[in-house]
Amino acid sequence: MILSEKQKALIEKIGIMQERTGMQPVAGRIVGLLYVADKPELTFDEIREVLCISKSATSNALNMLQQLNRLDYITFSGDRKRYFRLKLNRWRELVTKEIDSITDFADILQEVVAERTSKTPEYNQNILEVADFLKYLHAELPKLLDRWENTRK
Amino acid sequence: MILSEKQKALIEKIGIMQERTGMQPVAGRIVGLLYVADKPELTFDEIREVLCISKSATSNALNMLQQLNRLDYITFSGDRKRYFRLKLNRWRELVTKEIDSITDFADILQEVVAERTSKTPEYNQNILEVADFLKYLHAELPKLLDRWENTRK
DNA sequence: CTCTTAGTTCAAAATTTACAGAACTAAATT
DNA sequence: AATTTAGTTCTGTAAATTTTGAACTAAGAG
Numbered sequence: 001m002i003l004s005e006k007q008k009a010l011i012e013k014i015g016i017m018q019e020r021t022g023m024q025p026v027a028g029r030i031v032g033l034l035y036v037a038d039k040p041e042l043t044f045d046e047i048r049e050v051l052c053i054s055k056s057a058t059s060n061a062l063n064m065l066q067q068l069n070r071l072d073y074i075t076f077s078g079d080r081k082r083y084f085r086l087k088l089n090r091w092r093e094l095v096t097k098e099i100d101s102i103t104d105f106a107d108i109l110q111e112v113v114a115e116r117t118s119k120t121p122e123y124n125q126n127i128l129e130v131a132d133f134l135k136y137l138h139a140e141l142p143k144l145l146d147r148w149e150n151t152r153k
Numbered sequence: 154m155i156l157s158e159k160q161k162a163l164i165e166k167i168g169i170m171q172e173r174t175g176m177q178p179v180a181g182r183i184v185g186l187l188y189v190a191d192k193p194e195l196t197f198d199e200i201r202e203v204l205c206i207s208k209s210a211t212s213n214a215l216n217m218l219q220q221l222n223r224l225d226y227i228t229f230s231g232d233r234k235r236y237f238r239l240k241l242n243r244w245r246e247l248v249t250k251e252i253d254s255i256t257d258f259a260d261i262l263q264e265v266v267a268e269r270t271s272k273t274p275e276y277n278q279n280i281l282e283v284a285d286f287l288k289y290l291h292a293e294l295p296k297l298l299d300r301w302e303n304t305r306k
Numbered sequence: 307c308t309c310t311t312a313g314t315t316c317a318a319a320a321t322t323t324a325c326a327g328a329a330c331t332a333a334a335t336t
Numbered sequence: 337a338a339t340t341t342a343g344t345t346c347t348g349t350a351a352a353t354t355t356t357g358a359a360c361t362a363a364g365a366g
């Protein structure tokens with residue numbers, strides 16, 4: 001597999017965006033590669049070769065991305081290779097998971113206010129305001145996703 | 154200043170959440186401390202002492218947090234100390250900035266599809282779908298913020 | 307004018323993380 | 337049975353990040 005300069009540039013760009021979500025550079029580039037490659041499914045060795053990375057880095061990153069539900073692979077009988085692909089059709093589940101994690105911070109903020117001195121009512125109120133908005137987001141975002149689905153029909 | 158065990162635990166919890174957004178441990182703990190401390194404003198040295206960190210780490214983290222618009226400080230005449238505090242009342246601006254950055258990824262995805270082979274229409278369509286949802290989010294989230302503001306009146 | 311205070315800057319140490327390389331496993335092929 | 341293939345796991349190391357400590361600045365106090 002040979003990549004154009006433009007493809008290489010996009011892989012790096014996507015890679016850096018993914019890094020910002022907390023994944024390591026190699027994993028980010030793998031995601032980028034799967035976005036831009038002409039084939040939607042790539043083998044372990046294709047990935048390893050075009051990205052010039054070691055087998056261990058490839059293996060670790062692929063497994064981690066599967067843990068995160070970003071990837072899976074398909075197989076073909078009579079062929080031992082795995083064909084890795086982005087789980088693009090399942091991105092709604094990732095969105096839902098992100099939405100759910102919003103409550104984590106809201107909960108901590110409420111815990112904070114419960115623990116705080118009552119001598120700073122304005123400050124406490126500010127914190128509760130943030131928590132309230134987060135809860136609102138958590139409740140409303142699924143509806144927003146639904147509404148978007150409806151605009152597509 | 155003396156902190157309860159509960160407060161210490163909350164600082165670490167908040168710290169770790171902040172780390173996930175890409176800040177260093179010390180900066181995360183400072184944010185946590187300002188959330189839980191009995192006084193909403195703390196001096197450089199109060200922060201340094203309760204968190205047991207060096208002056209340089211304190212200085213760097215405080216300046217970085219100000220860059221990120223998470224903190225500012227107030228002063229009092231006849232007192233050279235700075236009293237650092239969370240910019241809690243300005244969190245809407247941070248939210249707005251986050252919303253704006255959503256388009257970055259949407260734009261890259263459109264660039265990706267423009268560059269992709271046309272031989273994988275279904276795959277390309279999936280990518281465009283994600284991009285479309287991101288654009289939708291970008292357009293709708295400010296309205297959601299407005300609606301939330303209205304529920305508070 | 308010297309000393310203290312509040313904070314900054316810079317170099318070096320410590321820690322963490324990412325990655326490569328080699329040895330390994332398990333299945334398939336010869 | 338030996339070899340090849342596809343991928344994993346483990347250990348060491350290079351690189352990046354975070355933090356410290358010490359020297360420094362600038363302003364106010366004595």
